[in-house]
Amino acid sequence: MTTPPFTLTGIDHVVFLVDDMARALQFYHQVLGCQPGYSYPALGMEQVWAxxxxxxxxxxxxxxxADAVPPVAGGRNVDHVCIATSPFDxxxxxxxxxxxGVEIxxxxxxxxxxxxGHSFYIRDPFGNKLEIKGPAEYPDGR
Structure with a gap:
């Protein structure tokens, strides 16, 4: 048995598929108290801190x-789960x-x-998408 070349440190983020961003942001900000995070307007993506x-x-x-649209009405609403890790080679x-036998x-x-940080996207045996994400990489080498 081989061991992974990293140590798990927790969940980095979860991606939820929504069809009304204003309503979603209102809920996560006002109901849950999440704070604004990164914004990716070209992708139609907003991140909130939990x-x-x-x-x-x-x-x-x-x-x-386009890559996130559920294949059928009422389909999936989670794109992937990101698992945070230690630094890795x-x-x-x-x-x-x-x-x-895991394809990247x-x-x-x-x-x-x-x-x-650097991420590898894979799928578990059931088709769930996982992102294995190393720690932040800073241009100044921190």
Whole structure:
């Protein structure tokens, strides 16, 4: 048995699919008390802070959310769960996933609850999308 080349540190963010951003933001800000987070207007995506984690709201009516639209009416409303990790070696993680027959769907560097970091998107055996996200990477090397 192999062990992953990182240590789990918690949930970074969860992505909820919505079809009315104004209504969604009103609920998360006014009902739950979430604070504004990162904004991605080109994607129709707004993030709100829920303590030290983020809830990402992705508006399926926005043209930038083409990949997020549920396949059928009443379909899924969660895009993916992001799992925060310790720093990891990207080559070692690719090797670890390959050894377990897990395909990497996408790699990206973008914002999350801990800042801009490198992410690997995979699926569990049931088709659930998971984002494995390392800690923030800062241009000044912090």
């Amino acid at each position: 303590g030290s984690a983020l809830i990402v709201l992705w508006d399926t009516t926005h043209p930038g959310a 990207h080559v070692a993680l690719r090797s670890h996933l390959a050894a377990h 769907e996408r790699e990206a560097l973008h914002g999350g609850a801990r800042g801009m």
